[in-house]
Amino acid sequence: MKDAVNRGKHGLPLADGIPALEDPDRESWIDDRFDYGEERIVTLGLGRRGVLYVVSTELGENWTHLISVRKAEKDEIQQFDLRRS
Numbered sequence: 001m002k003d004a005v006n007r008g009k010h011g012l013p014l015a016d017g018i019p020a021l022e023d024p025d026r027e028s029w030i031d032d033r034f035d036y037g038e039e040r041i042v043t044l045g046l047g048r049r050g051v052l053y054v055v056s057t058e059l060g061e062n063w064t065h066l067i068s069v070r071k072a073e074k075d076e077i078q079q080f081d082l083r084r085s
Helices: 002-010 014-022 074-084
Strands: 027-031 040-047 050-060 063-071
Touching (some): 014 063, 027 074
């Protein structure tokens, strides 16, 4: 269900976010803009379709729950590229 929603909204399956989370050059930070009732982590990382913006949460030591995956916007790609330089 959640995967279908992400595909409809962003054109990507949630699984496409896995390589971005595993990218050694990824950049991650805690999304504290709102009280989500959980700690959400935003990651910019390289996936099979370029730089991706992935929202996830940690449900346990070895369990990451993907919330949203989308292609990064132009300014986010620039931020990612500058960090890698």
